[in-house]
Structures are given as C-alpha cells and as structure tokens.
Amino acid sequence: MALVKYFATLREITGKREETVRGVKNIKELMQLLINRYGDKFAKELRDRAMILVNGKNILHIRDMDTEIEEEDVVSIFPPAGGG
Amino acid sequence: MERYLRQKELVCQECLKNSSVLIAGVGGLGGFSSLYLALAGVGTIILVDQDVVEVSNLNRQVLYRKEDIGRDKVYVAAKRLREINPEINVIPIKKRISEEFDIPHRVDVVIDGMDNLEGRFILQEFSLRREIPYIFGAVEGYMGMVTFIDKTTKKLQDFFTKISQKAPQVLGATAGMIASLQTLEAMKYLSGKGDLLRNRLLIYDALSTNFMEVKL
Numbered sequence: 001m002a003l004v005k006y007f008a009t010l011r012e013i014t015g016k017r018e019e020t021v022r023g024v025k026n027i028k029e030l031m032q033l034l035i036n037r038y039g040d041k042f043a044k045e046l047r048d049r050a051m052i053l054v055n056g057k058n059i060l061h062i063r064d065m066d067t068e069i070e071e072e073d074v075v076s077i078f079p080p081a082g083g084g
Numbered sequence: 085m086e087r088y089l090r091q092k093e094l095v096c097q098e099c100l101k102n103s104s105v106l107i108a109g110v111g112g113l114g115g116f117s118s119l120y121l122a123l124a125g126v127g128t129i130i131l132v133d134q135d136v137v138e139v140s141n142l143n144r145q146v147l148y149r150k151e152d153i154g155r156d157k158v159y160v161a162a163k164r165l166r167e168i169n170p171e172i173n174v175i176p177i178k179k180r181i182s183e184e185f186d187i188p189h190r191v192d193v194v195i196d197g198m199d200n201l202e203g204r205f206i207l208q209e210f211s212l213r214r215e216i217p218y219i220f221g222a223v224e225g226y227m228g229m230v231t232f233i234d235k236t237t238k239k240l241q242d243f244f245t246k247i248s249q250k251a252p253q254v255l256g257a258t259a260g261m262i263a264s265l266q267t268l269e270a271m272k273y274l275s276g277k278g279d280l281l282r283n284r285l286l287i288y289d290a291l292s293t294n295f296m297e298v299k300l
Contacts, residue, residue, distance in 0.1 A: 007287050008227045008292075055299075056299050057242055060245060081223050081227055082200065084109055084111050084196070084198050084199040084221070084259070
C-alpha cells in the first residue's frame with residue numbers, strides 16, 4: 001500500500017490531495033492505474049512535465065518507471081517550475 | 085539603528101550587517117529578494133546578471149522602470165538598492181552564471197534568481213564548492229517552489245527533472261511570494277533563527293491557495 005501525494009496541477013486534475021493505492025509493484029503499474037482512473041488530462045500532464053519522487057527521490061535516479069514500490073512508500077507527483 | 089527598530093527583536097542585525105549575500109539573477113525573483121535584503125540591512129549584496137532590462141520584464145521585475153530599458157540590470161538594480169538603503173554595500177557584477185563562474189568576494193549564502201535550470205545547477209555547484217547554502221527558488225504560472233540546499237541535504241539533481249521550457253508565464257506577485265520565502269530563509273540562516281527548509285521542498289500553488297511540502 002503506497003501513499004500517493006498530488007501537488008499543484010495534479011491536485012486539480014485528480015481532485016485529491018493524496019490517496020493510498022494497493023496492488024501495484026512499480027511506478028509503471030501505478031501510473032497505468034492512475035491514467036485509467038483520471039484520464040487523458042492526467043496522462044498528458046504526466047507525459048509533458050510531471051516529476052515523480054519516491055520517498056523524496058526522483059525516479060529518474062532510481063529505476064525510472066521500473067522503480068519498485070514497497071509498502072509505506074510515499075510517491076509525490078508535481079509539475080516543475082523553471083522561471084524566475 | 086533607528087532604521088531597524090521594528091525588526092530588532094526578530095533578527096540578529098549585527099549578523100545581517102556583517103553578511104554577504106550573492107543573488108544570481110536580478111529578474112522577477114532576484115529583484116524582490118535583493119529589495120528585501122537591502123531593506124533589512126544585509127551589509128553586502130552581490131548582484132550577478134548579464135542581461136539588460138527589456139520591456140517584457142516590467143510586469144514583474146520590481147527594480148526597473150520604462151526608462152531603464154536597454155540598460156544593464158545589475159547597474160540599475162545596484163543604483164536602486166543604494167537609494168533604498170545607502171548604508172549597505174551593493175556590488176554589481178555583469179557576468180553569466182556559467183561553468184567557469186567564480187568571484188573573489190566572500191559569500192555567506194547564495195539566493196537563486198535564475199530563469200533556467202542549467203544556471204541553477206551551476207549555481208548549486210558553486211555554493212557546494214564554497215560550502216555555503218544555496219536557496220533554490222523557481223516560479224512558473226501560478227506556482228512556485230523553494231528549498232534550502234547545503235552539503236547535508238538532498239541536491240537539485242535528486243528531485244528535479246531537467247525540463248527545458250522557453251520563457252514560462254510568470255506573475256510579479258508569484259515571484260514576489262517565492263522571493264520573500266527565499267529571503268526569509270536567508271535571514272533566518274544568517275541570524276541563526278528557526279527551522280530551515282532543509283530536505284523540504286515547499287510548493288506554493290496560488291490557484292488553489294495552498295502551501296504544500298514535499299519531504300525530500
């Protein structure tokens with residue numbers, strides 16, 4: 001059971017701050033489940049610019065979409081900001 | 085010291101006076117953070133930017149006026165900050181934040197005012213090399229984020245995905261909000277007060293009026 005936290009635009013799209021998700025082994029399975037649940041808008045945001053952290057670390061530095069999700073893991077999804 | 089009468093119980097004024105803060109990028113974020121630092125009496129403010137003032141800056145960059153268009157930002161900003169607080173030392177450096185970036189001055193803390201990620205990574209490396217904190221800040225749309233990075237914390241590359249986007253939409257009010265948070269982190273650090281945003285990425289979403297914290 002992982003805790004998924006949504007921030008900014010992802011919170012708008014899902015209408016949730018966070019939720020627990022069961023029965024997924026890795027980020028790929030989690031994202032598929034969330035895309036099925038929240039549709040194209042979620043998929044687009046994810047593809048275009050969302051950052052995914054597992055326990056505060058970007059999945060790009062773990063095993064990207066193959067990053068395994070364990071019990072008690074916290075997955076945070078949010079868009080980046082790059083301007084100043 | 086009457087100038088600082090209304091903050092004397094909040095900060096270590098002597099600490100601020102003896103401090104040197106580097107602000108890299110004097111645009112939306114850096115304009116506000118340099119202004120707040122100057123008002124608060126930070127003794128030395130080093131401004132680094134290579135750009136000139138453009139008309140499209142004027143929606144959010146608080147230090148510039150229409151008649152400044154075409155002038156170097158660092159010199160205009162330095163002049164304004166000295167007018168606002170003649171007691172402080174402002175050092176303008178017209179330079180790009182590139183791999184070779186270095187300056188001979190003492191720096192106690194670095195505040196991010198960059199408008200691109202590449203520059204931010206270089207700035208972070210500069211700070212880590214000098215063993216001084218780097219206060220990350222960025223804005224985009226109605227959203228902004230801040231965190232406090234030093235040798236003990238997670239680094240930009242641990243949580244940030246390098247996404248290149250040209251000239252994002254930015255509001256002055258969002259830049260001001262994020263710059264204000266960055267400045268407060270700097271003043272707390274320099275005064276030895278409070279908890280800093282170490283390993284905590286603070287995201288402000290103005291559309292939903294929410295502060296959100298990601299544990300890094």
